[in-house]
Amino acid sequence: MFGDMMGMMNKIKEAQDNVEKTKERLKTVLIDEQSSDGLLKVTVTAAREVKSIDIADELLEDKEQLEDYLVLTLNKAISKASDINEKELGAAAKDGMPDIPGLGDMFK
Template identity: 30%
Template sequence: MFGDMMGMLGKVKEFQAKMKEAQESLGQLTESAEAGAGMVKVTVNGRKQIISLTIDPDLIQPQDREMLQDLIVAATNRALENIEEQIKAHIQQSTDGLLPNIPGLDLSKFMK
């Protein structure tokens, strides 16, 4: 029984190390999305930070300010939605085999 407990403790420590490694590498994941037929393009990373914003020069007109704001929000939200799948896959791959497969367990909630 003591050996089982030590083995379990070793798995937990290994899991913690893998989670930390996975978290640190999230910045390398990127996802882009666009809005307005490509007039606004946003790229985000796995830490959910905007790393690039491209705006078509034709949109930079005072009378188009409200539309530009809407397009930026739309592209950003789309990119953030798209990166979620990459984050989940990355975490799952990084921790594969360390914990039993528990249906509904979403480890991405542990990533900040």
């Protein structure tokens, strides 16, 4: 009984380590997004951190338009990053977990 419990605890620890490694790796996965006309380009990580913003000079002349472009383009990039983040972390957590009846339903 205690052997099973220790094995289960080790599996949980492995899953936690795997999730932490995945979180670190997601900081290096870059997602590039741009406005439909290419005047604004952003790069974010899969950990949802903005890495760069490239703005065409013509957008600097219209503050309201620039703000709209930033909101739309950043939201698209963050949405893609969130999708990747959730899939990767869910898979990392599920892979290392012990086989406990009903636990698999948590990761669907």
